[in-house]
Amino acid sequence: MTIKFEDLEVGQQIGGLEFLLTRDSLVRYAGASGDFNSIHYRDDVAAAVGLPGVLAHGMLTMGVAVQVAVNWVGDSGRIADYQVRFTKPVVVHPVDGAVLTVTGKIGAIDGESRTVRVDLAAVYNETAVLGKAQAVVRF
Numbered sequence: 193m194t195i196k197f198e199d200l201e202v203g204q205q206i207g208g209l210e211f212l213l214t215r216d217s218l219v220r221y222a223g224a225s226g227d228f229n230s231i232h233y234r235d236d237v238a239a240a241v242g243l244p245g246v247l248a249h250g251m252l253t254m255g256v257a258v259q260v261a262v263n264w265v266g267d268s269g270r271i272a273d274y275q276v277r278f279t280k281p282v283v284v285h286p287v288d289g290a291v292l293t294v295t296g297k298i299g300a301i302d303g304e305s306r307t308v309r310v311d312l313a314a315v316y317n318e319t320a321v322l323g324k325a326q327a328v329v330r331f
Contacts, residue, residue, distance in 0.1 A: 195264070195265065195266075195331075197306055197308075197331040200298055200301055200308060201298065201301075202298050202299065202300060202301060203297060203298060204297060204298045205295070205296070205297050206260065206261065206264040206296040206297060206298065206310060207260055207263060207264050207295070207296060208260060208293065208294060208295035208296065209259060209260055209263070209293075209294050210291055210292070210293050210294075211256045211259075211291070211292045211293075211294070212289050212290075212291055213248050213252070213253075213256070213282060213284055213289055213290045213291075213292060214284065214289035215233065215246065215284055215286055215289070217248075217252070217284075217289070218232050218233055218246070218248060218249065218252070218284060219233060221249055221252045222249070225249065225251065225252075227249055227251070231243060231246065231247055232246060232247060232248070232249055233246060234246065235286070243281070243283075244281075244283050245283040245284070245285070246283065246284050246286070247281045247282060247283060247284065248281070248282040248283075248284050248290065248292075250278050253278075253282055253292065253314065253321060253322065254274075254276050254278075254322070254325075256292060256294070256314075257276070257292070257294045257312050257314045257322055257325055258271065258274050258312070258327055259294070260294045260295065260296040260310075260312060261274075261296055261310045261312065261327040261329060264296065264310070264329075265329050270329050270330045270331070271327050271328070271329060271330075272307060272328045272329065272330045273326075273327070273328040274326070274327045274328070275324070275325075275326055276312075276322045276323070276324065276325040276326075277322065277323035277324050277325075278321070278322065278323075279320055279321060279322060279323040280316070280319050280320065280321045281321070282316045282321055283316075283317075290316055290317070291316070292314055292315070292316050292321070293314070293315045293316070294312055294313065294314045294315075295312070295313050296310045296311065296312045296313075296327075297310070297311055298310060298311075299311035299326065306330065306331045307328050307329060307330055307331065308328070308329045308331065309326055309327070309328055309329075310326065310327045310328075310329055311325070311326055312325040312326070312327065313325070
């Protein structure tokens with residue numbers, strides 16, 4: 193599907209995805225990123241520092257969320273900018289994991305630069321986990 197810039201409208205939904213994050217996901221991400229902080233894989237350490245459980249890496253959550261915009265535009269190279277605020281952690285249950293639901297809509301269109309701001313909503317356990325998650329897509 194080819195997206196026509198001229199047909200886009202502010203408020204238009206661009207899609208959504210559900211992602212299952214598991215403890216295996218966290219281990220693989222730790223290996224790829226080099227972030228081996230034990231709050232991401234050890235329940236006892238997470239509890240000792242007052243956390244409700246093992247947490248998904250913030251950058252993993254951020255990376256998963258932008259996939260909605262990438263899937264919509266069809267090319268990760270067209271993401272010109274991406275920023276989020278981390279508002280709540282994603283606690284990954286040892287058996288059930290954690291389901292992160294991400295949706296996106298067009299928040300702004302700049303005709304001069306031919307860019308679109310995609311506003312992303314990332315929800316885990318009925319709670320927003322990213323605030324002001326915005327990707328700028330180049331057309």
